[in-house]
Amino acid sequence: MTLTSVKDPAVSEAPVSPPKAAKPPQDRSGYLFILPWFIGMAFTIIPFFASLYLAFTDYNLLNVPNWIGLENFAEMFSDDTWWQSVKVTFIYTFVSVPLSLAAALGVAMLLNRGVRGLPVYRAIFYLPSLLGGSVALVLLWRYIFGLNGIVNAFLGFFGIDKISWTSDPDHALTTLIILHIWTFGSPMVIFLAGLKQIPSMYYEAAAIDGANKWQQFRKITLPLLSPIIFFNLIQSLISSFQTFTQGFIFSGGKGGPANSTMFYNLYLYKQGFEQFHMGYASAMAWMLLIIIAAFTGLNFLLAKRWVHYDN
Amino acid sequence: MLRTAGLTGLGLAVAACGRGFGGGGSEAASGKIELNMVWWGDAFRAQKTQAALDLFMKANPGITVNTEYQDSGPYKDKLATRFAAGNPPDLMMMRMDSLREYADRKSLLNLNDHTGIVDTTNLSQAAASLTKVGDAVYGIPSGLNAIGYIVNKTIIDQYGVTIPDGATWTWQDLATFAKEITDKSGKKVYGTLVDPATLANLVVYVSQQGEDLFTADGKFGVSEATLTKWFQMFEDMRKEGGFPPAGFVETIGSSPDQSYIAKGSIASQIIPSNGFLGYNKVSGGNLVLLGIPGEATAKRRGTNIGTPALWSIAAASKHPKEALQLLDFLINDVEANKAMGTTRGVPASTVVADAIKPTLEKDDQVATDYLIGLQKQTLVAVPPYPKGASGIQDELTAVAPEVEHGRLTPAEAAKKVIEAATKALSQ
Numbered sequence: 001m002t003l004t005s006v007k008d009p010a011v012s013e014a015p016v017s018p019p020k021a022a023k024p025p026q027d028r029s030g031y032l033f034i035l036p037w038f039i040g041m042a043f044t045i046i047p048f049f050a051s052l053y054l055a056f057t058d059y060n061l062l063n064v065p066n067w068i069g070l071e072n073f074a075e076m077f078s079d080d081t082w083w084q085s086v087k088v089t090f091i092y093t094f095v096s097v098p099l100s101l102a103a104a105l106g107v108a109m110l111l112n113r114g115v116r117g118l119p120v121y122r123a124i125f126y127l128p129s130l131l132g133g134s135v136a137l138v139l140l141w142r143y144i145f146g147l148n149g150i151v152n153a154f155l156g157f158f159g160i161d162k163i164s165w166t167s168d169p170d171h172a173l174t175t176l177i178i179l180h181i182w183t184f185g186s187p188m189v190i191f192l193a194g195l196k197q198i199p200s201m202y203y204e205a206a207a208i209d210g211a212n213k214w215q216q217f218r219k220i221t222l223p224l225l226s227p228i229i230f231f232n233l234i235q236s237l238i239s240s241f242q243t244f245t246q247g248f249i250f251s252g253g254k255g256g257p258a259n260s261t262m263f264y265n266l267y268l269y270k271q272g273f274e275q276f277h278m279g280y281a282s283a284m285a286w287m288l289l290i291i292i293a294a295f296t297g298l299n300f301l302l303a304k305r306w307v308h309y310d311n
Numbered sequence: 312m313l314r315t316a317g318l319t320g321l322g323l324a325v326a327a328c329g330r331g332f333g334g335g336g337s338e339a340a341s342g343k344i345e346l347n348m349v350w351w352g353d354a355f356r357a358q359k360t361q362a363a364l365d366l367f368m369k370a371n372p373g374i375t376v377n378t379e380y381q382d383s384g385p386y387k388d389k390l391a392t393r394f395a396a397g398n399p400p401d402l403m404m405m406r407m408d409s410l411r412e413y414a415d416r417k418s419l420l421n422l423n424d425h426t427g428i429v430d431t432t433n434l435s436q437a438a439a440s441l442t443k444v445g446d447a448v449y450g451i452p453s454g455l456n457a458i459g460y461i462v463n464k465t466i467i468d469q470y471g472v473t474i475p476d477g478a479t480w481t482w483q484d485l486a487t488f489a490k491e492i493t494d495k496s497g498k499k500v501y502g503t504l505v506d507p508a509t510l511a512n513l514v515v516y517v518s519q520q521g522e523d524l525f526t527a528d529g530k531f532g533v534s535e536a537t538l539t540k541w542f543q544m545f546e547d548m549r550k551e552g553g554f555p556p557a558g559f560v561e562t563i564g565s566s567p568d569q570s571y572i573a574k575g576s577i578a579s580q581i582i583p584s585n586g587f588l589g590y591n592k593v594s595g596g597n598l599v600l601l602g603i604p605g606e607a608t609a610k611r612r613g614t615n616i617g618t619p620a621l622w623s624i625a626a627a628s629k630h631p632k633e634a635l636q637l638l639d640f641l642i643n644d645v646e647a648n649k650a651m652g653t654t655r656g657v658p659a660s661t662v663v664a665d666a667i668k669p670t671l672e673k674d675d676q677v678a679t680d681y682l683i684g685l686q687k688q689t690l691v692a693v694p695p696y697p698k699g700a701s702g703i704q705d706e707l708t709a710v711a712p713e714v715e716h717g718r719l720t721p722a723e724a725a726k727k728v729i730e731a732a733t734k735a736l737s738q
Contacts, residue, residue, distance in 0.1 A: 060416065061391050061395040062416040147558065164557070164559075164561070167559075167561050168716055169718065258709050258712045258718070273387065273388045273391055273392075274701055274705075
């Protein structure tokens with residue numbers, strides 16, 4: 001007791017402060033809230049480090065892993081299909097993420113104009129995101145874009161010839177990109193919440209000063225919403241780099257036609273479980289982590305230029 | 312569908328954990344020996360398999376057999392994972408194209424080291440030769456099949472086209488036949504659809520040209536010229552009209568009811584012979600089963616008797632003796648095979664095949680006759696695919712649509728396949 005008071009006079013000056021044992025309840029509830037994460041973590045942490053080790057080995061699932069150093073990483077650079085999977089994933093990400101964020105922001109702004117029955121519209125627009133990665137939706141997508149599907153029927157109305165959206169290597173990825181753009185619901189809901197945070201007095205003041213809608217959007221909405229845009233951008237980039245289900249279901253697990261939907265994670269899966277190259281697959285997983293970390297880091301650097309925080 | 316299968320797998324995995332780790336089976340409280348047996352298939356096959364297993368358990372009261380089944384895709388992943396986790400099943404359906412991935416790594420029981428329990432004397436020559444890896448035998452075919460050619464007679468009759476002689480027709484005859492159907496139907500029905508990317512189709516053509524898909528020392532044995540001709544043949548048919556235009560094929564499912572012959576937009580195609588009943592059911596019931604084109608005029612026979620899968624036993628099984636007993640039962644017991652029918656193909660034992668034939672449905676009898684007939688002929692056997700063969704299948708699947716859409720010439724595609732094959736087999 002004396003030791004404490006010597007070390008920390010503030011304690012003796014504040015006799016009402018509760019003793020240390022009484023403090024944790026607050027902490028405890030905090031830990032309770034993240035308990036599910038800890039439990040999940042226990043299942044992730046071992047595979048996490050195991051895969052790091054396996055990335056440096058030649059491991060075929062059946063025999064003991066064999067240390068080969070950086071060979072797996074070197075092999076990626078001479079693997080044409082690996083490059084193809086990087087290309088597919090990059091095109092998919094860099095085309096669909098900006099477009100889906102733009103769509104999300106656009107719809108959020110429309111819904112923010114005080115429409116009646118907002119929750120209903122919000123739910124309708126959010127629905128596709130709930131289903132976006134689901135097997136049923138991807139299969140449905142195949143029918144919509146099928147040779148005799150409604151998209152071709154619609155185009156046929158304008159005299160455009162039938163396009164084989166799903167089996168032509170030139171169009172298959174486009175079809176999946178459109179699917180991704182359509183599932184803009186979760187960033188939209190976050191944008192909507194962000195838009196509601198912007199005080200209406202800014203717009204009133206701007207309107208009095210004679211700013212038109214476009215100027216208001218550029219000078220008020222975008223800067224004040226920039227932290228939200230940044231958050232959505234990072235989220236979408238990361239999840240888009242990790243796309244698997246869409247490619248797997250769309251191509252029946254093959255990444256076809258002609259590897260045009262061979263997403264990075266799909267190729268990783270095929271290497272690990274079909275070709276028994278689990279060491280190579282682990283190395284690919286870590287390479288993806290590096291790629292994602294690099295793009296996230298780059299975005300944080302660039303963010304200094306365009307993201308404005310309130311304080 | 313896939314997600315359901317995955318969830319089922321998860322449930323089963325949890326159940327498997329509950330039974331305790333190691334070996335897959337274990338002694339239950341009652342002192343009974345538990346065997347774990349896994350296979351892929353559908354509910355229909357599950358019903359038939361369970362009926363056979365019930366007979367086994369009745370005859371062997373000391374043994375309980377637990378089964379798990381899934382779709383073939385998730386099955387493959389699950390099996391690999393169970394082996395990796397040191398918890399393999401006792402008896403399993405082993406894909407022929409994965410056989411050497413497991414066998415070469417000493418994960419499967421060599422049946423030659425455990426003779427005396429499984430009676431192999433009645434296996435046909437073709438069945439016995441299928442499973443040899445060097446001097447070892449890592450399983451017994453769960454059923455035999457071969458590819459055959461089906462023609463929808465209703466459509467042919469409707470447009471007044473005559474069916475060629477299935478024993479002597481050539482690939483050129485197929486092209487002429489297919490074009491005639493397309494022309495006479497005004498493109499309502501296309502004459503034929505053969506997937507150039509399916510290894511089981513390619514291997515027949517390759518053998519007809521006098522080449523082996525894989526050489527004795529495990530190399531890719533197909534020449535660039537043969538592969539080019541293979542791709543060119545279908546592109547020519549596409550140009551003439553016998554083959555549907557580029558982009559026509561969209562279905563990803565491989566079940567008979569998803570096929571274009573079931574939809575009536577294709578008049579003929581290649582199928583695995585054990586699928587004849589299924590295809591006939593969904594295509595109006597008037598299919599005719601022919602041989603593969605080119606067999607009579609080729610340098611040598613191309614059609615080969617194969618098996619989609621073996622019954623194999625894990626080397627790490629804790630109850631190899633009981634697993635072998637079960638294997639013997641599945642291969643040689645007539646009643647068990649009557650219960651199972653030919654869902655996995657024609658039984659590998661000729662005695663069993665003859666005994667169950669009268670009990671089969673008419674369409675299954677047609678397919679069985681086709682296979683029994685083939686077994687009496689001199690065919691060129693195809694040994695188990697070497698490790699890395701799935702890489703070749705992947706490359707074929709990747710280049711075929713590029714040829715279809717004119718992004719690669721047949722010669723360029725052939726070159727790419729050979730490059731990929733050489734690389735896949737050297738790893």
